[in-house]
Amino acid sequence: xxxxxxxxxxxxxxxxxxxxxxxxxxxxxxxxxxxxxxxxxxxxxxxxxxxxxxxxxxxxxxxxxxxxxxxxxxxxxxxxxxxxxxxxxxxxxxxxxxxxxxxxxxxxxxx
Amino acid sequence: xxxxxxxxxxxxxxxxxxxxxxxxxxxxxxxxxxxxxxxxxxxxxxxxxxxxxxxxxxxxxxxxxxxxxxxxxxxxxxxxxxxxxxxxxxxxxxxxxxxxxxxxxxxxxxxxxxxxx
Numbered sequence: 199x200x201x202x203x204x205x206x207x208x209x210x211x212x213x214x215x216x217x218x219x220x221x222x223x224x225x226x227x228x229x230x231x232x233x234x235x236x237x238x239x240x241x242x243x244x245x246x247x248x249x250x251x252x253x254x255x256x257x258x259x260x261x262x263x264x265x266x267x268x269x270x271x272x273x274x275x276x277x278x279x280x281x282x283x284x285x286x287x288x289x290x291x292x293x294x295x296x297x298x299x300x301x302x303x304x305x306x307x308x309x
Numbered sequence: 310x311x312x313x314x315x316x317x318x319x320x321x322x323x324x325x326x327x328x329x330x331x332x333x334x335x336x337x338x339x340x341x342x343x344x345x346x347x348x349x350x351x352x353x354x355x356x357x358x359x360x361x362x363x364x365x366x367x368x369x370x371x372x373x374x375x376x377x378x379x380x381x382x383x384x385x386x387x388x389x390x391x392x393x394x395x396x397x398x399x400x401x402x403x404x405x406x407x408x409x410x411x412x413x414x415x416x417x418x419x420x421x422x423x424x425x426x
Contacts, residue, residue, distance in 0.1 A: 200353060230411075231411060233412070233413060235354075242404055242416040242417065242418055242419050243346075243354065243404070243406075243416055244416070245412070245413065245414045245415075248411075248412045248414070249411075249412070254414060286353065286354055288354075288413070290411065295370070295371040296356060296370040296371055296372075297368065298344070298356040298359075298413075299356065300346075300353060300354040300355065300356065301353070302353050303353040303354070
């Protein structure tokens with residue numbers, strides 16, 4: 199089981215806003231930055247958000263990240279069909295032998 | 310442009326070892342950590358460990374202690390991950406990725422390792 203908890207699924211119609219949560223603890227999200235990855239079917243993960251809310255070059259501004267306390271969120275506004283993918287949060291963890299931990303993943307479906 | 314290109318799919322028997330390569334280009338190999346992450350069929354991402362190419366230093370996830378080796382060949386900017394004593398539940402896609410200043414940005418395309426008798 200993953201150290202970071204995400205809902206297994208989320209969905210929306212085109213144009214809607216979808217939010218994905220990522221719950222952790224004081225050892226990981228509470229004291230370290232969060233990254234978000236998008237994984238399209240049969241593809242490698244792609245960095246979507248780093249340092250809680252920063253977008254790499256080329257990532258549309260429809261994607262935004264935030265963090266508060268021991269939780270983080272990814273928001274997708276203006277949902278598009280190509281956003282249908284799995285989304286993972288990740289953070290460094292200071293309490294475990296495994297210093298980099300992933301969330302359980304959320305499947306986003308565009309209805 | 311930054312590229313991480315991994316070796317092809319492997320089929321192994323239980324108890325065997327597998328080595329996956331990750332050939333990098335488009336950046337200074339010695340300046341970034343190389344992470345290895347795996348994904349079992351239909352499952353999430355699992356961090357396996359990291360290596361710093363300049364020093365060769367490594368850190369492995371607890372689940373892989375004693376079975377995992379990470380090496381590199383600086384002359385060809387390539388990292389290697391070797392997993393031994395393979396079991397059926399090691400069947401997964403294995404990814405390499407680079408990291409610097411806590412940003413894991415570029416990933417390889419993945420290598421499917423199938424373990425079956």
